[in-house]
Amino acid sequence: MTSTVLNLTLRPVVGFRFQPTGFPDLGAATYQAHVSGEGWVQALHLESPQSMANRLELCTWDPAANDQAEALRGLPYVRVVDAGGGFLTSSRLEAHRLASAYLMDAKIDGGTGRVWLEDRLGLVKGRLVDHRALAKAIFDLDPVSLIHGVFFAQKQWPSQPKIARAITCFIDALDVRPAVSGGVKTDSVNPSNDEGRGAKEGYGMVPHQRVEYTARDITASVVVDHGQIKSYGLGEKSEAVLNALVDFELASLFRQDGLRLRTACHLVVDQDCEDLAKIPTLDEATAKLRQAIDQHGDLAPISELKWTGGGK
DSSP states (O other): OOEEEEEEEEEESSSSOBOOOOBTTTBSOEEEEEETTTEEEEEEEEEOHHHHHHHHHHTTEETTTTEEOGGGTTOOOEEEEOTTSOEEEETTTSTTGGGOHHHHHSEETTEEHHHHHHHHTTOOTTSOOOHHHHHHHHHHHOTHHHHHOEEOOOTTSSOOOEEOOSEEEEEEEEEEEEEEEEEEEOOSSOOSOBTTBSGGGTOSOEEEEEEEEEEEEEEEEEEEEHHHHHHTOOOHHHHHHHHHHHHHHHHHHHSSSOEEEETTEEEEEOTTOGGGGGSOOHHHHHHHHHHHHHHHOOOOOOEEEEOSOOOO
């Protein structure tokens, strides 16, 4: 089997209600799902693949240290520092990973990150992209980008190479109902709205509406494409690192203290869920990752670029 498919049953930590993702001009992402034997049922897209990719990737980072988590020590990634050498961002934190504008416009080896990356990726005008060579180059820059994908949309490059996600995860809720409530922002000093001191300026009493949801089922769906990981042609040791990274991220996100997606959306995995047993414990996943890293023997160093304001 070239893919692992997991369906993890979730529930709110307390009560029944949960806060949906809100989108401008859209609100909660409700839709109709067809359920066998029931017909069309109201559903809710609770967390998107893009958001879950970011949450999984954050499991590799230690925000207190501004560095990758200790379990990943020895793996390459790209750091960006400011003009004074202070940490600014990294390929693990940026929405576009290695394709981040901060990486592209930063400086390294007397030139821009854009030129440096084009050279590192081996892009040549008039020549097809060697996808295995591309995968090897990305592995040497940051292997996590081979798991969550990266798209180099650089028009000035000979090509715009793209790596699709090797792991896709999203959370949907089925048979949902709105739970409408409200509240009031109070002003005990001056509850009336005087001229120049109204709600717009932050004064006065401001009532507000709140819409949460309840659901019959909440499910986190995960697909890991092992065939894609193998197609990179990196060899057994590098494949072992990538597969161990996947297990580490899944264990960190689903085997710990639950998913705090938003202020009022704290979910936990139902411990009776059969697919949960297919995810190793965090201790097991950490040990597997450390073994894969320690036995690799040919990992590239961390790359550091300096941000001086970007632009042309």
